[in-house]
Amino acid sequence: MKQCIAPYKCHLFVCIKSRGGEKKSCGDGGTPDLKAAIKAETKNRGWKGIVRVSESGCLGVCAAGPNIMIYPQKIWLSEVTLEDVPKIIQILEELMVE
Numbered sequence: 001m002k003q004c005i006a007p008y009k010c011h012l013f014v015c016i017k018s019r020g021g022e023k024k025s026c027g028d029g030g031t032p033d034l035k036a037a038i039k040a041e042t043k044n045r046g047w048k049g050i051v052r053v054s055e056s057g058c059l060g061v062c063a064a065g066p067n068i069m070i071y072p073q074k075i076w077l078s079e080v081t082l083e084d085v086p087k088i089i090q091i092l093e094e095l096m097v098e
Contacts, residue, residue, distance in 0.1 A: 006072075007049065010095050012038060012088075013056040013069045025058075026065035030082065034066060037085045042092070051092060070095075 014035040018027025032055075039053040059067045064078040068088070073095055077088065 008052045009050045010073065010092055011052045011054065011071045013054055013059070013071070014038070015057070015059045015065060015067045016055045017058040017062070019062065023062060024065065025062045026067055028065075031055075031066045034068075034080060034082055034085070037082055038088055041085060041089050045089070047092070047096075050096070 014031055015026035016031045016035065017025050019025040021028070035053060035055060042048070042051045042053060056069070059065075059069060061067055061078065066078075066080045068077040068080055069075070070077070070091070075091065077084070080088070
């Protein structure tokens with residue numbers, strides 16, 4: 001095993017888990033589009049290599065979804081929609097200056 005320090009200032013995990021309509025889940029909220037929108041905005045700002053946007057499986061709180069976690073800052077966002085993307089980018093901008 002090789003261990004190293006993560007190269008990213010922030011790593012966003014966007015849950016895309018779908019339960020196929022059996023129960024509420026993050027994947028029911030259009031999270032693939034949400035992930036794509038956040039990724040596009042981070043690319044437009046030149047944050048490639050600084051901010052990573054990844055899909056994740058279940059984060060364990062489906063009823064509060066869609067959910068996004070930002071690490072290593074330990075920020076949890078719930079009930080996220082496409083309309084929240086500007087606010088998410090604002091959060092990331094604030095984290096960039098820390």
